[in-house]
Amino acid sequence: MRRRAADYRRPVRRMLWCWIWSVLGLFCLVVIQHNHNGNQIIRPSSEEWTANFEEENYGVFNLTDEIASATSFSRQLAEQMTLVKAYITIAKDHNNLHLAWELSSKFRMSQLLLSKAALRGEPLTLEEAGPVIKSMSSLIYKARDLHYDISTTIATMQSHIQAVEERANAAAAQSVVFGQLTAESLPKSIHCTVLKLSSDWLQNPTLSNAADELRNSPRLVDNSLYHFCIFSDNLLGISAVVNSTVSNADRPKQLVFHIVTDGVNFGSMQAWFLSNDFKGATIEVQNIEELSWFNATTYFEASGDMKASSFLNHLRFYIPDVYPQLEKVVLLDDDIVVQKELTSLFSIELHGNVNGAVETCFEAFHRFYRYLNFSNPIISSKFDPQACGWAFGMNVFDLIAWRKANVTARYHYWMKQNEDRTLWKLGTLPLGLLAFYGLTEPLDRRWHVQGLGFDPNIDSRLIESAAIIHFNGKLKPWIKLSIERYKPLWERYINMTHRHLQECASS
Ligand SMILES: *[C@@H]1O[C@H](CO)[C@@H](O)[C@H](O)[C@H]1NC(C)=O
Numbered sequence: 446m447r448r449r450a451a452d453y454r455r456p457v458r459r460m461l462w463c464w465i466w467s468v469l470g471l472f473c474l475v476v477i478q479h480n481h482n483g484n485q486i487i488r489p490s491s492e493e494w495t496a497n498f499e500e501e502n503y504g505v506f507n508l509t510d511e512i513a514s515a516t517s518f519s520r521q522l523a524e525q526m527t528l529v530k531a532y533i534t535i536a537k538d539h540n541n542l543h544l545a546w547e548l549s550s551k552f553r554m555s556q557l558l559l560s561k562a563a564l565r566g567e568p569l570t571l572e573e574a575g576p577v578i579k580s581m582s583s584l585i586y587k588a589r590d591l592h593y594d595i596s597t598t599i600a601t602m603q604s605h606i607q608a609v610e611e612r613a614n615a616a617a618a619q620s621v622v623f624g625q626l627t628a629e630s631l632p633k634s635i636h637c638t639v640l641k642l643s644s645d646w647l648q649n650p651t652l653s654n655a656a657d658e659l660r661n662s663p664r665l666v667d668n669s670l671y672h673f674c675i676f677s678d679n680l681l682g683i684s685a686v687v688n689s690t691v692s693n694a695d696r697p698k699q700l701v702f703h704i705v706t707d708g709v710n711f712g713s714m715q716a717w718f719l720s721n722d723f724k725g726a727t728i729e730v731q732n733i734e735e736l737s738w739f740n741a742t743t744y745f746e747a748s749g750d751m752k753a754s755s756f757l758n759h760l761r762f763y764i765p766d767v768y769p770q771l772e773k774v775v776l777l778d779d780d781i782v783v784q785k786e787l788t789s790l791f792s793i794e795l796h797g798n799v800n801g802a803v804e805t806c807f808e809a810f811h812r813f814y815r816y817l818n819f820s821n822p823i824i825s826s827k828f829d830p831q832a833c834g835w836a837f838g839m840n841v842f843d844l845i846a847w848r849k850a851n852v853t854a855r856y857h858y859w860m861k862q863n864e865d866r867t868l869w870k871l872g873t874l875p876l877g878l879l880a881f882y883g884l885t886e887p888l889d890r891r892w893h894v895q896g897l898g899f900d901p902n903i904d905s906r907l908i909e910s911a912a913i914i915h916f917n918g919k920l921k922p923w924i925k926l927s928i929e930r931y932k933p934l935w936e937r938y939i940n941m942t943h944r945h946l947q948e949c950a951s952s
């Protein structure tokens with residue numbers, strides 16, 4: 446079900462819904478960042494599923510409040526954009542191409558402003574937004590004047606917009622803290638499924654026998670196979686990752702997945718992967734609580750961060766210890782979807798480097814100075830502020846080189862340096878940038894296309910050409926507010942006819 450590249454000559458009305466949602470998605474994101482900055486409350490969210498720059502944006506938000514805010518420039522801009530988009534449709538319908546062109550160009554300017562603000566995590570200022578808002582106003586006025594059948598068209602538009610806003614408000618009301626939306630708006634049916642699976646696991650000895658058998662499988666340590674690691678507590682997320690990987694593999698039986706999850710989700714995860722067919726791939730599920738060496742002495746001491754969920758996130762810095770016999774692995778996040786055969790990743794020349802990753806500085810953002818406090822001499826004396834950032838989500842790790850360079854020790858060192866949180870705030874990416882500094886090999890961008898969790902305007906051709914698409918950002922594909930345009934890319938790898946999913950959906 447591939448979507449075609451956005452084509453401006455298509456009847457735009459059909460695209461309108463997409464657009465409204467897209468604008469709204471972007472708008473929500475901006476609003477969140479805005480509010481976050483206003484509150485200055487920084488604390489870890491319950492989830493750290495994303496490993497990109499959005500990690501920095503922890504905070505408590507009252508979305509209901511913010512949507513009603515009269516003073517936010519982002520909101521004004523977003524509202525105007527909705528109108529402008531509507532007028533583009535109308536202008537094109539009336540063959541007024543010049544006006545449509547003018548409107549489109551203003552629309553793109555606003556988009557740029559909004560995404561800039563979203564990326565840097567600061568609200569728009571009057572100086573930035575003022576001129577654009579003003580010029581859009583006058584264009585909207587012009588458009589209103591030119592088009593006579595406005596009363597009907599606009600009435601239709603406004604009822605659409607209203608419906609969208611009502612849906613957004615309803616969603617916001619369900620979860621006042623947007624940061625938790627990802628977790629809380631997991632459909633109820635998914636929680637129900639997890640419960641049913643856990644009880645399967647407890648009641649069904651054949652499942653645990655199968656798991657025991659797997660634990661001793663030589664395939665788990667066979668370096669002629671292709672090994673993938675996923676550390677997460679999100680059943681559907683992991684399932685989509687594994688399923689999309691095997692569905693696009695030429696020889697799925699040669700793939701081995703190493704999942705580590707937490708104690709709460711361990712049983713359901715086991716039951717799911719043992720009772721579904723993943724084309725003969727080997728899938729190991731481990732409980733992080735049973736990794737006895739990964740305990741208070743190693744992690745807590747270094748970090749002071751007692752959040753259980755960040756345990757799983759920090760496990761990525763211990764991969765050679767988790768899998769002492771393996772030589773090369775690919776680390777996948779739980780919010781990605783694989784669209785191509787991946788085994789050639791394992792033969793990419795890393796030139797002695799430890800980490801193969803896609804760089805993120807092709808736009809001006811995402812250089813080191815964005816993540817780290819360069820007013821601190823510990824940072825500024827060792828690192829180049831213009832060094833290019835890269836992304837977690839899909840990383841090729843050469844574990845032999847890792848052990849040799851002692852990357853885990855580097856990680857411990859930087860954890861220690863940042864005890865007072867003045868080098869960076871939170872999140873694993875800044876740590877990764879430091880620990881893998883000088884040890885990262887840039888990969889072709891098409892291996893890993895990012896932003897599907899916050900950017901509604903990614904080029905369709907780029908998405909289609911991507912080996913992996915990454916829903917980094919707040920708008921995960923499994924939440925209600927996710928970006929409609931991308932949702933099917935994820936959903937097609939979830940088997941909704943599974944007995945439990947069906948029962949849970951109908952109960
Ligand atoms: C969020 O804002 C709305 C509207 O101002 C208010 O009714 C609600 O109580 C607020 N929620 C919290 C948790 O502050």
Ligand SMILES: *[C@@H]1O[C@H](CO)[C@@H](O)[C@H](O)[C@H]1NC(C)=O
Binds near residue numbers: 741742
């Ligand atoms: C943590 O690991 C160390 C070394 O492996 C061990 O000596 C210690 O007893 C462990 N602590 C706990 C709380 O399990």
Ligand SMILES: *[C@@H]1O[C@H](CO)[C@@H](O)[C@H](O)[C@H]1NC(C)=O
Binds near residue numbers: 848849851
């Ligand atoms: C790695 O670092 C640890 C200390 O964190 C040290 O004990 C060990 O010798 C180092 N290994 C190598 C190969 O440098």
Ligand SMILES: *[C@@H]1O[C@H](CO)[C@@H](O)[C@H](O)[C@H]1NC(C)=O
Binds near residue numbers: 818822867
């Ligand atoms: C950045 O580092 C400097 C020097 O150590 C420190 O004074 C400052 O508070 C740090 N900034 C933040 C935001 O932590």
Ligand SMILES: *[C@@H]1O[C@H](CO)[C@@H](O)[C@H](O)[C@H]1NC(C)=O
Binds near residue numbers: 688689692721939
């Ligand atoms: C895996 O994805 C395929 C589509 O490629 C789908 O038919 C199948 O049901 C999925 N399996 C699971 C377990 O979700």
Ligand SMILES: *[C@@H]1O[C@H](CO)[C@@H](O)[C@H](O)[C@H]1NC(C)=O
Binds near residue numbers: 945
């Ligand atoms: C979906 O899961 C059910 C088991 O619950 C299985 O019978 C069915 O074949 C699966 N569908 C696909 C397309 O894999």
